[in-house]
Amino acid sequence: MSTVELNRFIVILIYGSLVLLSLLKLANPLKVNRKGNLWFGLFLFLWSTYWLDEIWSLIKGSQIEIHSILSVQFVQFLTPVMFYFSVLFFANPSFKFKWSDIKYAILPIFFLINLVLQRYGNFTDQSFFEFTFIGLILFQALFYTGLSYFTIRKHQKRIQQFSANTEGINLNWLEYIILILFIINIIYVIYNLFYDPTSLNAFINIAFLLVIYFVAYYSLKQKEIYPVEEKKLDEFISINEENESEEIKRKLIPDEELLRIKGDLEKLMEQEKPYLDSELNLIKLSEQLSVSTHHLSYVINTGFQKNFFQFVNEYRIEYAKKLLKDNTANKLSILGIAYESGFNSKTSFNTTFKKFTDQTPSEFKK
Known part of the structure; x- marks a missing residue:
């Protein structure tokens, strides 16, 4: 098989995989993260259009440039926006568009105006429009991938306010997609500037195909990030917003009440x-303590100067240390000790243990 034939085969795999995955995300048979998956499915479908030229050229047997059609160019321009919207709804399913969000349409409108003027304007010098065309594409891609990255980072802090096990709900895979695509695009731009770009097509397409399979694996594997009813979800979001606000300095409860709840919490732990329950979250703990989630979060943040994740996992790590030191528990593997201590995977156990002790569990045991 020649390089050209290999590249054609890879292009077919890329386009077919993206269209199939987009349909799966839009159908969402597991009914999880509905809004996030809806926008992510739209993002995948728009992403697939970048290979339409090559697909139709293979079908027709001659070179076809679908990407030069105005409507296709405009739709492709919206790809980073769709990705950002999916990140927004994965991180906060209760997010609702407001009139102020009209700002997301500013760049697309500028791009559409530029396209129309470039296509139908009676201008002898097209260099300005061509430069603006490329500049808007690059700026839009960098701007929305940057926004997506910081939204994911904010989400990773937010979930530590109500969950003690963040693996599987921290959206790391979306963060990795951003970084991988950013690196691939840098390589592509550099190669286009200094080398023959046609020789890179097969390599770039293989890289994209691997990224797509990575996306397929983790996006289909993604479980419900907020497995609670909408009312509780709004509580979680509001708790996080309060913690980020200067108003957290005001007292939610009197000092006497704080000390009482703090003492009851230490006694319960x-x-x-309860930390031995791998599914423990702020709601479960507040129910066991018979206090509101807002008050419990305030007590943990203010009374212990920790977030929920740190507070619970400190107890888990101390319990794991006892098991690692205990000769009678030596029959347990590291994974067994992880499960006994309330962790739901060896990876999260190792990562958290290292974070709290600067040692891996194996190093500590030795």
């Missing part, structure tokens, strides 16, 4: 050991 020592005697009942």
Whole structure:
């Protein structure tokens, strides 16, 4: 098989995989993260249009440039926006568009005006429009991938306010997609500037195909990030917003009440050991303590100077240390100790243990 034939085969795989995956995300048979998956499916479908030229050229047997059609160019320009919207709804399913969000249409409108003027304007010098065309594409891509990256980072902090196990809901895979695509695009731009771009097509397409399979694996594997009813979800979001606000400095409860709840919480953690439940979250703990989630979050943040993730996992790590030191528990593997201590995977156990002790569990045991 020649390089050209290989590249054609890879292009077919890329386009077919993206269209199939977009349909799966739009159909969402598992009914999880509905809004996030809807926008992510639209993003994947728009992403697939970048290979339409090559697909139709293979079908027709001659070179066809679909990307030069005005409507196709405009739709492709919206690809980074669709990705950002999917990140927004993965991170906050209760997010609702407001009139102020009309700002997301500013760049697309400028791009559409530029396209129309470039196509139908009676201008002898097209260099300005061509430069603006490329500049808007690059700026839009960098701007929205940057926004997506910071939204994911904010989400990773938010979930630590109500969940003690963040693996599987931290959206790391979306963060990796951004970084991988950014690196691939840098390589592509550099190669186009200094080398023959046609020789890079097969390599770039293989890289994109691997990224698509990575996306397929993790996006289909993504479980419900907020497995709670909408009312509780709004509580979680509002708790996080309060913690980010200067108003957190005001007292939600009197000092006497704070000390009472703090004492009850320490007693519960020592005697009942709720941290051994791998599915423990702020709601479960607040129900066991018979206090509101807002008050419990305030007590943990203010009374212990920690977030929920840090507070619970400190207990888990201390319990794991006892098991690692205990000769009678030596029959347990590291994974067994992880499960006994309330962790739901060896990876999260190792990562958290290293974070709290600067040692891996194996190093500590030795």
